[in-house]
Amino acid sequence: MERKKILTVALSICIVLSLVTLAFMTACPSPAPPAEKTLKIGALLSVSGWYSVIDALEAAEVQAVAEYINDEGGITIDGQKYQIELVIEDCKSTFEGITAAANRLVYDKGVKFVVGPTAFFSTASSPIFEQNKILHVSGYSTAQPGELDTSTPYGFIGHNCSVADCIAGIKAIKEEFPDVKKVAIAIPDDGSIPYLIPKVKRALELQGYTVVGDTIGHPNEMEDFSPIAAKLNAIEDADAYLHINGAPPHLGNVLKGLRELGNNKPYITTSLVSCHVIAAIAGTGGATKAISLGITPHAPGNPPQLDAICDKLGTQYEEQGVIYLMTGNSLWVLAQVIEAAQNLDPTVVKEKWESMDTVETLFGTGILSGDETYGIQNHAIGHPMPYQKLMGGEVSFGGWVDVGAIP
């Protein structure tokens, strides 16, 4: 009887202790990982109209970069992870389209960060973003007023711009055509000539080159660029031709025109158009002695993140022959800076960006600079750039050139 009592008491104590322990455990759960949130980033790209020849591919590329960043954990701020939600708006290759798309991003979608549009298109979107303190990162600049200057304190360039690409093109000339001393210039007349050409000429002179002949400006849209080729050919003093910016139709047709005239001087474009695309337009007879700043996947010296993005793009390079990554690189840089700032307030991110000296890009370490060129501190970037060679119809990887700091 006594033994039974003792056993009963002991069992009761065990049951009570178990219940108390269970209650304690459920009342104080172990901390679960914080749920991921999303960060909406807008993207202005012309996926229709004449500029879609570039931006349709850029749309796929920027999505690939967003996916890559998300796969790597997204953007982490104060322990909270953010997955990028890309909101792409079609600019329709017109200024009206850009304005409408920018308004949609700001007022309908409520984004605080935007990548794109590229080049002179940003003059249409910058006023809307500046007014609303939206941090916007363009993939390219043609150095026109309103693209990137003191009127765009919230504007940045996330990729080499036309000045930086000119420096890259010039360094590529030195590598491949060391005998070249005099250069003639062609450029699309998109309004950038008065602003860009003085900077380009200065960059050429600093590298020891002489500019000969008048700058040959041409319309963006022409069926046949033979007159432009004829004008370039008429500059007999030139050792080589430097075609600044330019879309695929300009480059392929001018090169074709030059070769048809029997002119075999080197032709260098500072555009990011791949030599494959230029060759496709120039034809077998015209596709020779040319250089472009095109990306070659898995080339020697490619940073791992660049190759990873190229892999993510699947068969784009094989099918289209080109990868641009202007807007994609801008998104990558933006993500780096947001994480460095540890804040989602565009003003805080802006101030952090301006205080940084370098930032990692898809192409390697970029130097934040451009104070003299753009009149605003650290809003531009100079990073290494690969180039391609087109010789006898064959495209090959040329090498890497380091742009350094933009003046």
Next chain:
Amino acid sequence: MELAVQTLTNVLIFSAMYILAALGFAFLFNMLRILNFAHGAIYMIGGYVGYLFIVGMGFNQWVALLLATLIVAAFGVFLEKFCFRPFVGDFNRTIMICIAIAVILQTTVNIMVGTKMMAIPTFVEGVFRAGPASISYERIVTFAIGAALLGLITWFVNRTKWGQQMQAIAQDREGASLQGINVHRISALAFALGCGLAAVAGCLLGAYLRLSPFMGDLMLIKVLIIVMLAGIGSINGILIAGLILGSLNAVLPVLLSGAASDAIIIAIVVVLLLIRPQGFFGYEVEI
């Protein structure tokens, strides 16, 4: 000197290029009084069909040119029967149909092929050089075909039974029908010819220039200018108008820098039309 010679060469080549592109549009406009704003898109489709046969299926280029012409001509018959015939005499609806066709074709190609820059492999390799002049055989062939087609169309319109029936329809559709002319059949033939000519231009210029889903947009503007300058009812006027436009487009970019040449060309055309609104060789008519 070399620049001057080359510019003169470009004048002839540009003229032939624009005449070739304008023939189909002018034919339909003069014969059926239809402003086919889908002409640029049909021209583009002709180029891509040619590319498909040449690069995709490995056909000989000239065979591919013929096949592309026949296929696009058949497409023209389809367009006439189902898109234009129901709206004969209704100018506004015809314009809307043309725009719809153009958008559908462009968007379809844009989605299926993408915006990749392509060019049809050259029809004739090599460059002809004579002193300071250099001209590729491809451009010579384009010029020759353009000139031949212009002559052929002029002969067809003026000397054949079908051409005369088309002129009768253009003058008075109802009257032509009362005279026993099968208006639908002749209209279908006109569309087939007009679209076929667009396809020839698309293939040849797709080799010489480039292919893109938007290649027809810019060309359509040039085609409209030529047809307006030539005037309604004049196929021969296409030659003169083509020469004028070709000269302006070949010379002004050489003399001027940048995009100013485009604006000046349009301004000159506007002045010419103000002086002679019916065009150089046409007559005024209500559409």
